[in-house]
């Protein structure tokens with residue numbers, strides 16, 4: 175099959191390799207997940223004196239969402255502050271602001287202290303709107319942010335953008351970087367300082383403070399779940415509190431270099447930032463937002479490239495890719511004690527596409543909770559907060575959506591027999607009287623699987639753009655051979671069809 179069609183522009187930097195776990199062990203802290211969040215938690219805990227730290231990674235480190243992000247380092251998360259202050263009060267908005275402002279500063283400190291060469295560039299961040307109604311909302315955001323001591327201001331000009339705006343809120347003193355240069359070096363630093371990192375070691379269950387893997391059991395005095403979607407999610411109903419949402423990115427050559435970073439205030443709006451890839455300037459254009467396993471009939475890449483040509487005629491697309499992140503009902507990450515497992519199990523997830531600062535904030539908060547039992551900014555992120563009560567409508571909407579996915583999936587009529595699949599075509603087909611999922615590759619080879627998600631048995635949808643099987647319930651993704659691409663599932667699909 176064709177490989178790497180949708181690699182991000184950051185993935186030319188290869189992460190270091192680590193061994194697989196073999197046998198049981200103990201640690202002061204066991205961290206599940208080797209993405210930015212897991213690595214930063216390990217870094218922070220070790221810096222504050224925790225000695226034995228083990229990181230368990232299901233696949234290879236830094237092959238998850240961190241490798242496919244836009245990598246804006248900012249406390250400006252859309253128009254979060256005005257809605258947060260209205261919905262949860264000034265104290266909650268202040269805690270959110272403080273955690274994320276400190277996270278921006280911490281990146282600068284770590285880059286400097288550890289001398290990490292990662293194209294770190296201080297810059298301003300803007301959320302703009304092209305409508306008068308939107309301009310009113312960004313003005314309100316600027317006022318709220320200023321009240322929360324953020325260096326924010328309103329402007330009606332974003333002269334670097336290829337279209338006029340009605341208004342924008344600017345946060346000064348933010349930053350952008352190359353996430354893989356930063357995180358790969360961080361992983362090496364952790365190894366040099368004695369943190370044990372095990373790859374190809376998925377955590378499959380948690381028994382009190384014992385993390386079970388196929389290669390051994392790891393007992394942790396503290397267990398931190400940083401696996402993007404929590405690998406264990408039944409307790410606490412996390413499967414109903416988190417959805418995975420996808421967006422699309424292109425790295426453009428022949429577009430101008432921007433000094434600022436920009437984001438439309440509308441949910442699926444455009445995102446802009448400049449970057450250097452192999453020393454060459456590119457402009458990263460982002461667009462789109464949909465639940466994983468939905469909109470499978472939309473040409474997202476086609477639309478993104480159309481938009482790129484409209485905005486920057488004659489530019490070329492150097493690379494294009496998609497990524498997904500965990501979204502919470504109230505748009506606030508979930509960071510804190512995973513109470514359903516007792517006092518020493520912690521969770522960091524639901525970064526709502528702001529997991530650079532979200533991961534850094536999680537590292538600070540979880541270290542505070544582990545080492546001193548308290549954190550002055552933890553309440554707003556608490557897993558035990560009342561998002562379920564406040565967002566009951568969304569909760570039941572998700573439950574109804576899941577039921578509909580089951581119904582449509584199990585009643586989907588096959589598009590014909592396996593023989594009818596053309597080259598580079600996939601979908602649900604009939605094979606020996608049963609329904610299977612199949613993809614015929616560009617050389618005519620057939621890849622057949624059972625299209626039942628190994629997480630909670632939701633029927634999978636064929637994604638014709640990326641040639642993957644995507645779960646419309648909680649966002650697991652599998653390649654055409656059934657190998658896992660994105661969790662929460664950690665078991666591959668069963669093979670089906672002719673050998």
Ligand SMILES: Cc1cc2nc3c(=O)[nH]c(=O)nc-3n(C[C@H](O)[C@H](O)[C@H](O)COP(=O)(O)OP(=O)(O)OC[C@H]3O[C@@H](n4cnc5c(N)ncnc54)[C@H](O)[C@@H]3O)c2cc1C
Pocket residue numbers: 206207208209210211212230231232233234235236237238239240241242243244245246247248375376377378400401402405419420421422423460496497498499525526527528529530531532533661664
């Ligand atoms: C399109 C897009 C653009 C974004 N842009 C920005 C941005 O500009 N700024 C910003 O702040 N944020 C941004 N984000 C969000 C940010 O990239 C993510 O929130 C962040 O990278 C998540 O890091 P993570 O470590 O939690 O997850 P990941 O990087 O996905 O790492 C999780 C790791 O856990 C491992 N794992 C999973 N299950 C198990 C298991 N059972 N056992 C062991 N290991 C396991 C996975 O294999 C993976 O390696 C963006 C997100 C998207 C989708």
Ligand code: FES
Pocket residue numbers: 627628629630631632645646647648649650661662663
């Ligand atoms: S991801 Fe939960 S059923 Fe598929």
